[in-house]
Amino acid sequence: MHRTTILITGAASGIGAAIARSLAAPDRALMLHTGTNAAGLDLVAGAARAKGAQVATLTGDLSDPALPAQLVAAAVDRFGGLDQLVSNAGRAQRADFDTLSDADLLAAFQTMPLAFFRLITAALPRLRQSSCGRVVAISSFVAHLHGTNGMLFPATSAAKAALEALARSLAVQLGPEGVTVNCVAPGFTRKDPSGHAATSGAAMDQAAAITPNRRLGTPQDIAGAVAFLLSDAAAHITGQTLHVDGGLMLP
Structure with missing residues (x-):
């Protein structure tokens, strides 16, 4: 059986964990990453193995x-190649220009667009060899809307916008080689109880009220979009940002 090998960063909770569970199947090999949440990653890995997937993990x-x-080398060593990449790691940071520091901005760029660039640089030879090469980067509505619900995320907004720009440039380069590159931009999304939250519960209730379909997104909503973009059905979609936000981006 041919197995599609997929590397997913930030897979221990929330959106990354939902993506891993959604993709897990007997014909999949998953290389799962987390920054520090090794216990959470072990749970996700166990759930993926129970669905028949081969799984390896790495923390860092x-x-x-x-x-x-x-990460790329570990996937290749364990599974013999790498077909698809989901760049999900990163967290929102709420701030304004009175409190934002150089270190905050640098940290956002290091963990999102710069890490994405380094992942792609390492993975390019393998993606080009694959018959189903796909890249999906998780962006955010804050790269497009600013001050929504009275909240500012300047470092996250800048980092996610840079991430989308890198993805579009990569899509142009890899298009002739059959590798697609897309972004998914969640709107306000419900977090795991144990996960990082940059927004209070009251603010999230208000966010649901101003979203056209009147609810928060779930990690499963985002995972479904990612699974589609990784599939053969999305082979002619590249260089796009798919907004999974309940209509938040509507004028």
């Missing part, structure tokens, strides 16, 4: 310049 800080190449 994506701001470490060496880690992206280590």
Whole structure:
């Protein structure tokens, strides 16, 4: 049986964990990463194995310049190749320009667009060899809407916008080789109880009220979009940002 090998960063909770569970199947090999939540990653890995997937895990800080190449090498060593990449790691940081620091901005860029760039640099030879090469980067509505619900995320907004720009440039380069590159931009999305939350419960209730379909997104909503973009059905879609936000981006 041919197995599609997929590397997923930030897979221990929330959107990344939902993506891993959604993709797990007997014809899949998953290389799962987390920054520090090893216990959460073990649970996700166990759930994926129960669905028949082969699974390997690695823990490490994506701001470490060496880690992206280590993740790609680990996938190749364990499974013999790498077909698809889901760049999900990163967290929202709420701030304004009175409180934002150089270190905050640098950290956002290191863990999102710079880590994505390093992952792609390491993975390119393998993606080009694959018959189903796919890249999906998880962006955010904050790259497009600013100050929504009275909240500012300047570092996250800038980092996610840079991530989308890198993805579009990569899509142009890899298009002739049959590798697609897309982004998924969640709207306000419900977090795991144990996960990082940049927004209070009251603010999230208000966010649901201003979303056209009147609810928060779920990690499963995002996972479904990612699974589609990785599939053969999306082979002619590249260079796009798919907004999974309940209509939040509507004028």
